[in-house]
Amino acid sequence: DAGITQSPRHKVTETGTPVTLRCHQTENHRYMYWYRQDPGHGLRLIHYSYGVKDTDKGEVSDGYSVSRSKTEDFLLTLESATSSQTSVYFCAISVWDNQPQHFGDGTRLSIL
Amino acid sequence: GQQLNQSPQSMFIQEGEDVSMNCTSSSIFNTWLWYKQDPGEGPVLLIALYKAGELTSNGRLTAQFGITRKDSFLNISASIPSDVGIYFCAGLNNAGNMLTFGGGTRLMVKP
Numbered sequence: 302d303a304g305i306t307q308s309p310r311h312k313v314t315e316t317g318t319p320v321t322l323r324c325h326q327t328e329n330h331r332y333m334y335w336y337r338q339d340p341g342h343g344l345r346l347i348h349y350s351y352g353v354k355d356t357d358k359g360e361v362s363d364g365y366s367v368s369r370s371k372t373e374d375f376l377l378t379l380e381s382a383t384s385s386q387t388s389v390y391f392c393a394i395s396v397w398d399n400q401p402q403h404f405g406d407g408t409r410l411s412i413l
Numbered sequence: 414g415q416q417l418n419q420s421p422q423s424m425f426i427q428e429g430e431d432v433s434m435n436c437t438s439s440s441i442f443n444t445w446l447w448y449k450q451d452p453g454e455g456p457v458l459l460i461a462l463y464k465a466g467e468l469t470s471n472g473r474l475t476a477q478f479g480i481t482r483k484d485s486f487l488n489i490s491a492s493i494p495s496d497v498g499i500y501f502c503a504g505l506n507n508a509g510n511m512l513t514f515g516g517g518t519r520l521m522v523k524p
Contacts, residue, residue, distance in 0.1 A: 305455075332510070343417075343501065343514040344456070351510070359511060391455050399509030401446055404455030 304328040305405035307392050313411045320379040322408050324392030326372075333375040334359075334393040334402060335367060337386075344391065350375055351398065382412045419502050419515030426492055427523050434500060434518040435486040442504030445478050445485040446512070450499045459500075460487070492522050 304327040314320055324333060334349040336359075346359030348367040356367050364386060366378045379386055389409050393402040419436045426432060436445070444463055448456035460471050462478035462485060469476055475488045485502055502515040 334512075341516070343516050344503075344512070345514075346511050349510055357510070393455075393512075397509075399444065399505065401444075401458050401461045402512060403458060404448075406453070406455045 305392055305394060305403065307390075307405040307408050309408060310406070311409045313413065314382055315413055316384060317381050320382050320410065320412075322377045322390055322392075322410070324375045324377070324405060326375075326392075326394050328394060328396075329372060330394040330396045331372075332395040332398060332400075332402075333369065334395075335365070335375065335377045336391045336393060336404075337361065337388040338391060338407070339388050347377065347390075384412050386410065387412045417502060417504060417513055417515035419518055421518060422516065423519040423521070425521045425523065428492060428494060430492055432489040432492055432496070432520060433486060434502075435484060436502035436504075436515045437484045438504055438513075439483070440504075441482040441507075442513075443482070443507055443509070444505035445476070446503045446505065447474075447476050447485070447487045448501045448503060450501065450517075452498075456501055489520075492520075494522050494524055496520060497522050 306325045308323045335347040336344040338344045345361045350356045350369040368376045389407045391407045392405040395402045447459045450456045460476040467478040473490045499517045501517050503512045
């Protein structure tokens with residue numbers, strides 16, 4: 302267990318609604334990441350954070366925003382969910398850049 | 414974006430057999446990582462490789478970082494039923510802030 306808690310673990314919502322996923326870590330790691338996992342695409346980076354209030358875009362950032370007001374929490378927001386954002390979302394942490402990332406157990410999000 | 418080609422996509426083997434899977438890339442990576450994912454869980458780190466040519470073991474698992482820095486392989490010796498799962502390779506970019514994942518190898522072990 303890498304000390305990462307994702308919430309909720311499952312969510313079903315409707316197109317057009319806002320959705321926020323939370324990642325909480327107890328490791329005091331500087332770096333936090335959000336990935337999505339889809340069949341045929343593996344895991345792809347959405348956004349990452351390299352410190353409180355410091356974030357940057359990943360490979361598939363369109364339609365997503367993030368915030369990090371505390372070291373331990375990294376939030377992923379879908380402002381207006383679309384069906385293409387149905388996926389399993391994983392949070393990951395690393396103590397520093399160039400270090401292996403450790404993953405949470407994921408949030409399964411279905412947008413109808 | 415960058416692509417990692419992982420093969421084979423799936424394997425169905427007998428318990429006790431050895432397994433080999435590999436990953437190739439069109440780009441150079443400074444770090445190669447191997448993860449295992451069980452259903453309903455996140456990927457778990459198995460082995461990390463930091464230098465070209467490096468050969469690292471973790472129990473029955475052995476992985477190597479290719480000399481060209483564009484490939485890596487993972488071997489599992491004497492497979493057991495709990496080895497079942499999906500194995501992913503991942504390359505860490507030069508900036509150290511983005512992992513690129515392969516498509517995964519689904520391993521099935523027949524007792």
